[in-house]
Amino acid sequence: MTAHAIGGEWLFGHTIGIGNWAWGDRYFWGDRARYSVADSRAAFETTLAAGITLIDTAEIYGPWRSERLLGQFIRDSERDSGSNKAIIATKFMPLPYRLGKDSLRRALKGSLHRLGVERVALYQMHLPAGPVAIETWMEAMVEAVQEGLTAAVGVSNYNVDQMRRAAEVLDRHALRLASNQVEYSLVQRNPEFDGVQAACAEMGVRLIAYSPLGKGLLTGKYTPENPPHGLRGRTLAGKLAAVQPLVGLLKEIGQAHGGKTPGQVALNWTIRKGALPIPGARNARQAAENAGAIGWQLAEDEIAALDEASARLR
16 A cells, blocks of 8 residues: 555544444334334434434435435534534445446435435445456546545455455555445454454554444343344344343443443444444434443453353354
């Protein structure tokens, strides 16, 4: 990477963000049935009030509904306060019918329209899938930066080789790969073992952790007798019994830190591992709980104990 490569350094100034995959989703999260638009708005407002400004979305969340809701909340916030504090990250999905660089520009323009902004802070490739080469998509990302449609370029679900291929293209244009967003939590530690975490540290790429609460497994809310609703519950059913000892340890450690919840301890663990977690929040209570994960630190022996308990799940 060239010494003058730029883009995305500001991400290292963020400790935690919010992910809004669940906003408007009716399939995996069942958001439309159980949570209202007012709940999502309250989550947005509570998150910003807590000083958490990085908000991650994607065109396929909903689909499109998540971006539309976020755009509406931003406009309302600007109307009420005269300013917009939200720093927006969204994603491009390389669907099979998207066959060239123009597809990325059109998709980004669509996201900007739904969000009601002129540019986003971070535009990410959602997956490394599809018939189009990583290098072609990165050239399209370079053009998006040059046009002022995004400030930085990220990827998601990329392995080490794919990250390096993306970074090499950006580097030729004096841009840095800003981030790799991957699933990372106490119940999904693959980035530690597949080289992604180490490569991010080496390359100066921010590792953004999605599903840092294990899709709810680490919150302490669910048991085999009380699973989540819908598709998420069916997906997690086989893991609920095995995760209970780890949840018990999260509760024990939380009590030693003044009554922190299992989810707050799990998020703090992710932060202490050097990642930037983006937990979801579907209402004000969940947003406030997420904010309680910062401003304190787990001790080294607590991290080691959590590592050991987590390793038993593998």
